[in-house]
Amino acid sequence: MRKAGVWSSIVVMLFSGIFLYQSMKVDYEGPLGFGPGFFPLWLSVILLVLSIFYFVLSLKEDIHIRDIFPKGRSLHDFLFIILSMILFVLLLERTGFVIAGTLSLILLLFRTFKWYHSIWISIGITAVVFFIFAKLLAIPLPVNALGW
Amino acid sequence: MNGFVQALTWKNLLFCILGVSVGMFVGVMPGLGPVAGTAILIPLTYGMEPTSAIIMLSGIYYGAMYGGTITSVLINIPGEAASVITCIDGHQLAKQGRAGVALGVSAIGSFVGGIVALIGLTFIGPPLADFALRFGPPEFFSLMLLGLMMLVGLMGKSLIKGFIAAIFGLLLSFIGIDPISGSTRFTFGLPEFFGGIDFVIVAMGLFGISEILFNADNQHKADKPAKVKGLFPRKDEWAPAMKSIGRGTGIGFLIGLVPGANAVLSSLASYSIEKKVSKNPDRFGNGAIEGVAGPESANNATSGSSLIPLFTLGLPSSPTVAVILGAFIMHGLQPGPKMFRENADFAWAVIASMFIGNIILLVMNLPLANIWGKVAQVPYKILLPLIMIFTMVGAYTVKNSVFDIGIMILFGFIGYLMKKLEIPIAATVLTLVLGSQLESSLLQSLAISNGSASIFFARPISAVLLVLTALILVGTILAGVKNKKELLGTDIEI
Numbered sequence: 001m002r003k004a005g006v007w008s009s010i011v012v013m014l015f016s017g018i019f020l021y022q023s024m025k026v027d028y029e030g031p032l033g034f035g036p037g038f039f040p041l042w043l044s045v046i047l048l049v050l051s052i053f054y055f056v057l058s059l060k061e062d063i064h065i066r067d068i069f070p071k072g073r074s075l076h077d078f079l080f081i082i083l084s085m086i087l088f089v090l091l092l093e094r095t096g097f098v099i100a101g102t103l104s105l106i107l108l109l110f111r112t113f114k115w116y117h118s119i120w121i122s123i124g125i126t127a128v129v130f131f132i133f134a135k136l137l138a139i140p141l142p143v144n145a146l147g148w
Numbered sequence: 149m150n151g152f153v154q155a156l157t158w159k160n161l162l163f164c165i166l167g168v169s170v171g172m173f174v175g176v177m178p179g180l181g182p183v184a185g186t187a188i189l190i191p192l193t194y195g196m197e198p199t200s201a202i203i204m205l206s207g208i209y210y211g212a213m214y215g216g217t218i219t220s221v222l223i224n225i226p227g228e229a230a231s232v233i234t235c236i237d238g239h240q241l242a243k244q245g246r247a248g249v250a251l252g253v254s255a256i257g258s259f260v261g262g263i264v265a266l267i268g269l270t271f272i273g274p275p276l277a278d279f280a281l282r283f284g285p286p287e288f289f290s291l292m293l294l295g296l297m298m299l300v301g302l303m304g305k306s307l308i309k310g311f312i313a314a315i316f317g318l319l320l321s322f323i324g325i326d327p328i329s330g331s332t333r334f335t336f337g338l339p340e341f342f343g344g345i346d347f348v349i350v351a352m353g354l355f356g357i358s359e360i361l362f363n364a365d366n367q368h369k370a371d372k373p374a375k376v377k378g379l380f381p382r383k384d385e386w387a388p389a390m391k392s393i394g395r396g397t398g399i400g401f402l403i404g405l406v407p408g409a410n411a412v413l414s415s416l417a418s419y420s421i422e423k424k425v426s427k428n429p430d431r432f433g434n435g436a437i438e439g440v441a442g443p444e445s446a447n448n449a450t451s452g453s454s455l456i457p458l459f460t461l462g463l464p465s466s467p468t469v470a471v472i473l474g475a476f477i478m479h480g481l482q483p484g485p486k487m488f489r490e491n492a493d494f495a496w497a498v499i500a501s502m503f504i505g506n507i508i509l510l511v512m513n514l515p516l517a518n519i520w521g522k523v524a525q526v527p528y529k530i531l532l533p534l535i536m537i538f539t540m541v542g543a544y545t546v547k548n549s550v551f552d553i554g555i556m557i558l559f560g561f562i563g564y565l566m567k568k569l570e571i572p573i574a575a576t577v578l579t580l581v582l583g584s585q586l587e588s589s590l591l592q593s594l595a596i597s598n599g600s601a602s603i604f605f606a607r608p609i610s611a612v613l614l615v616l617t618a619l620i621l622v623g624t625i626l627a628g629v630k631n632k633k634e635l636l637g638t639d640i641e642i
Contacts, residue, residue, distance in 0.1 A: 008569050012312055019319050022334050026326075033595040036326040036333055039587045040319060047315045053308050068568045070365035077364040081536070085357075085557050088540055092550050097541075105533045112529045121533065129537050137195060139545050 004065045005058025012051040020044035076111065084108040096144030097134070101126035151496025155504055160203055163196070164501045167204035168509050171211020176219050176524045177531065181229060182212035183468045184359045187351040188535070190475050191542035198479035199494050203501040205475050206455075209468050210502065213411065213448050214258050214509045215520065221250045221440075222376070222521040230411035230447040233419045237432060237439030245377070248517075250440050252379030255513045257393040257445035262506040264397045265404065265452025269459060269499060273488065276460040280485035285592035286603050290613035292586050295463045297617045298406055300575055301624040309571045317576035320345055321583025328588060340551045347474040347581055348546050349556045354573050355467065356539050357560020362567055363528060376517045381437055389441045392422050396442035400449030405456060410466050414450040415443035452502070458483050459495060462585075467574040470581050477581075 026037035084104040091100035105122035133139045174185030193201035216231035221238035241250040300310035323334045324344030335341035396418040403414040422442040423432045457463040462484030464470035543556040597603035605611045
């Protein structure tokens with residue numbers, strides 16, 4: 001099945017199922033009337049019903065999975081953006097902001113600029129952002145033993 | 149007057165100038181709309197006083213409306229979605245060597261539209277808020293339901309997808325500790341979820357990161373900007389231009405009051421009306437001054453009047469206004485009927501700053517148009533690393549948590565998929581903001597009536613609001629507004 005809507009309706013179905021199951025674990029009634037499980041439970045049921053409608057309707061829709069993601073060079077750009085963000089998250093508390101920011105930007109830029117340009121642009125941008133947030137706005141960004 | 153005294157303190161004036169300048173930048177840059185711009189920059193306001201923070205964020209919102217026009221006229225690329233219509237005649241005028249006239253007329257129209265909407269907010273706001281003070285939990289529940297129904301009915305191409313997006317946002321808003329019972333819900337054993345998923349993180353992901361991912365596939369290439377000379381129209385063009393500005397302002401103002409009806413819709417409505425009332429409709433598309441004056445007045449009037457439901461009822465009518473509502477809440481302020489009484493100084497200072505901001509924009513817009521045209525040519529590959537690192541640092545600063553950056557990236561990916569699948573992101577964000585209020589007003593109403601839903605129909609205001617909600621639901625289904633909805637694709641959320 002290559003229709004994107006079919007797959008997304010299944011994801012919605014799973015999501016509503018998880019929330020329905022979790023709502024049943026919370027009190028449906030409380031001391032003053034309905035409890036914290038009441039509204040989420042009914043909303044999950046409605047979402048489940050809607051996801052079935054969505055499934056049926058998406059069989060007629062013409063959005064294919066191949067239309068969802070970019071192709072060729074754009075697909076690489078897309079993936080490198082995600083990878084560089086993930087790299088930033090993984091490194092931030094281990095190496096401190098400046099190294100994490102610089103490395104993730106190099107990963108983002110080395111395909112667009114010459115390698116030495118991508119290095120100085122990455123260092124420059126990270127340093128400026130670090131200066132604005134950590135020094136001017138006094139926001140405690142994660143730093144390494146050297147203070148950056 | 150006290151509002152002006154506060155808004156004119158050097159600090160607030162500085163934040164107003166900063167806000168409108170950033171707004172102009174956001175508006176000028178293709179691929180960076182007002183909603184993404186506001187969401188990305190919210191964390192910058194953490195250390196600020198609430199008044200200064202909201203003054204700056206509102207400045208970004210209406211400043212973007214001015215900025216988007218410049219690129220539409222000069223390089224035929226709308227910087228933000230509401231300026232798409234301006235490309236049609238605005239760029240034609242530029243090609244005829246009359247870029248200055250197009251920008252001059254649109255600046256005047258934008259100014260008139262923005263100021264009239266603010267006058268509306270000044271005079272309609274307090275009495276409407278007083279009226280809403282009579283509202284109890286049932287009325288608020290019905291009102292929020294009506295607002296959401298209008299939004300879901302108008303936005304996106306499919307009603308079912310709209311509802312799915314809305315309920316998705318509602319369910320997300322329940323994650324964390326329930327404020328009424330104190331019990332934890334939907335935390336999946338993760339302590340990071342105890343405080344709930346932060347609205348700012350979700351908004352930054354759904355709007356900011358998804359935009360970055362979307363642009364990987366849709367990069368704009370800018371033409372050389374046209375030169376700006378002579379800002380005023382010919383003598384014979386003044387009268388039709390002013391009439392168009394008047395009509396555009398009226399249409400935009402009314403449309404701004406309706407939740408879900410964004411600035412794109414108002415500029416579109418204004419353009420089609422201008423074409424209909426014109427004696428010579430063939431001029432449209434070939435550089436008609438009315439085709440610029442009307443829509444530009446309309447989209448600015450809409451952005452101003454859409455703040456009326458926010459200030460008086462606490463209801464956001466568009467995604468950017470929802471982001472601003474999120475900022476209100478973040479700074480400990482609750483917009484709604486009580487705001488004009490309990491936080492009057494704040495409310496009037498923000499409104500006064502918008503008057504000042506519109507004047508600053510008028511002054512800043514025209515002489516600097518050539519420079520803004522060049523700014524729009526900054527290649528996206530230069531802008532991308534800046535936006536990305538700024539967004540990630542912004543997400544971190546919300547709670548000094550790396551986990552939040554991960555959540556933002558996840559929502560960025562979800563937002564990208566939603567855009568591609570034509571599921572309206574705006575509906576998710578709005579319900580995420582309103583979710584806990586909607587639930588508490590429902591539960592309070594049911595507690596008052598001992599669990600009977602008849603309370604919603606027994607109280608006249610609530611009953612009228614529910615009937616309207618039902619009519620809109622039935623109308624949306626029956627009218628089969630398929631053709632009209634085609635115009636309101638999910639990617640034009642303002």
